[in-house]
Amino acid sequence: xxxxxxxxxxxxxxxxxxxxxxxxxxxxxxxxxxxxxxxxxxxxxxxxxxxxxxxxxxxxxxxxxxxxxxxxxxxxxxxxxxxxxxxxxxxxxxxxxxxxxxxxxxxxxxxxxxxxxxxxxxxxxxxxxxxxxxxxxxxxxxxxxxxxxxxxxxxxxxxxxxxxxxxxxxxxxxxxxxxxxxxxxxxxxxxxxxxxxxxxxxxxxxxxxxxxxxxxxxxxxxxxxxxxxxxxxxxxxxxxxxxxxxxxxxxxxxxxxxxxxxxxxxxxxxxxxxxxxxxxxxxxxxxxxxxxxxxxxxxxxxxxxxxxx
Numbered sequence: 324x325x326x327x328x329x330x331x332x333x334x335x336x337x338x339x340x341x342x343x344x345x346x347x348x349x350x351x352x353x354x355x356x357x358x359x360x361x362x363x364x365x366x367x368x369x370x371x372x373x374x375x376x377x378x379x380x381x382x383x384x385x386x387x388x389x390x391x392x393x394x395x396x397x398x399x400x401x402x403x404x405x406x407x408x409x410x411x412x413x414x415x416x417x418x419x420x421x422x423x424x425x426x427x428x429x430x431x432x433x434x435x436x437x438x439x440x441x442x443x444x445x446x447x448x449x450x451x452x453x454x455x456x457x458x459x460x461x462x463x464x465x466x467x468x469x470x471x472x473x474x475x476x477x478x479x480x481x482x483x484x485x486x487x488x489x490x491x492x493x494x495x496x497x498x499x500x501x502x503x504x505x506x507x508x509x510x511x512x513x514x515x516x517x518x519x520x521x522x523x524x525x526x527x528x529x530x531x532x533x534x535x536x537x538x539x540x541x542x543x544x545x546x547x548x549x550x551x552x553x554x555x556x557x558x559x560x561x562x563x564x565x566x567x568x569x570x571x572x573x574x575x576x577x578x579x580x581x582x583x584x585x586x587x588x589x590x591x592x593x594x595x596x597x598x599x600x601x602x603x604x605x606x607x608x609x610x611x612x613x614x615x616x617x618x619x620x621x622x623x624x625x626x627x628x629x630x631x632x
Contacts, residue, residue, distance in 0.1 A: 334372045334439065334465055338517050342438030342462070343372045345410055345513060350381035352411035359411045359611055360418065364441040364475060371469045372439075408613045409604065409622075413543065416607060416627050417512050418446060420541040424508035425449050429539065432508040433457065433496070435526070436488060439466060440512070441475075448479035455501055457492055460485035488514075489522065493529055506537030516545035520585035527588070531595045536632050540597065544588035544626040588628050597630035 334343050350365035352358060369381040379385045421432060421442065430452050434440055437456035448454065454477075456463070463485040486495040497503070509530055515523050530540060589601045604625040605615040616623040 334462060339438070339459075339462060340374065341513065341517075342440075343369055343374055343377050346439040347377040347381040348407045348410035349414055351383075351407040352414070354383060355407075355411075359415045362414070362441060362445055364444055364470065364473070365439070367473055368439045368441070368466065368469055371465075405614070405616065408608065409616065412604075412607050412611045412613055413512065413627070415611060417510050417541055418442065420510065420539070420629060421446060421508060424539045425452065427537075427539075429506050429508045429537070431455075431502065431505045433501070433510075435509065435511045436514045436517075437466075438462060438513075441470070443477045443479055443481040444470060444475050446478060452479040453482065453500070454479040455482050455484055455496060455499060457484040457486060457488065457496065459487050488518075488526065493533060496533075501533075503533050504535055506539075507534055508538070509534070509540045509542075511540070511542040513543060515543060515585075515588070523588075524586055524591065527586075527591060527595065531592075531597070534632055538632045540592070540628075540630040542588055542592075542628050542630075544601075544628055545585075546624040587626075589626065592628065592630045597632055599628055599630045601626045601628040603627075 334340065346362075346365045347369045349360060349362045350369060352360055353362045353365060366381040370378050372378075376385075424432065425448065430449060432452070433455045434442065435457050437458045440456070443454050443456060458466075463483045467483060482499045484492070484495050484499045486492045501507075511526070511530075515526075518526065527542075534540070589599045592599050602610070603623065604627070605623050607627055608615050
């Protein structure tokens, strides 16, 4: 089903299912030889969501090569083995961002659209760290209750904020104890592409308003596709996930993202008082010793930005 202005979801449907997909990829990456990341919570969280395809993927029951449209050495980012590499590199990028931010003395952090992100449980945080997670109420409730059943304990002072980012999340964040005068580390991982262009700008504006000097932000910026036929892009997205649907996962990713002209985040943040460094997806993969992407959908043009004030 195509996105609507006030649509909602859980972790088995619509945008929520992408959080489960990424958690499954983290489970796969955590099992690999010379793993870039370690996420012991990914597989049990995916299993609890109950999507059979992702459960079998996270547990290792499915052979990744069997899912690759380009064969075992395919280079499409929608091939599961390449997608797993990409998500491993992405996860490591944001993990390293938080480690660097806390090493600089920052003690307040916010994860926007946290989904099944378990950084509040698996990273080693300073003892006086305060971490806020923002997501839709059903998502927050599911993850919190599932991790409690696993007897997992946060490694920071973790405060959940159950609010839709399309609503007044800054007020909800303040109600949860967020201190706007303190330098803060923010991440927007796997989020901006699921926001309309104006909502992306609004979110970055709100983050900027809440970020005093010394704050940091890491964000994943998606290509605009402004010079491409949007229907052609959608068709390619549908075609590229056909193998996934043949294994029983029938979410149409072409209906979840918002295509069209949008602000390029490096320039946008620079214009709002941030000093920005950025690295493209392929360079990030090279950084971690992984093969690069070669695709027609622009995934290789995804940008990972780190900004400071």
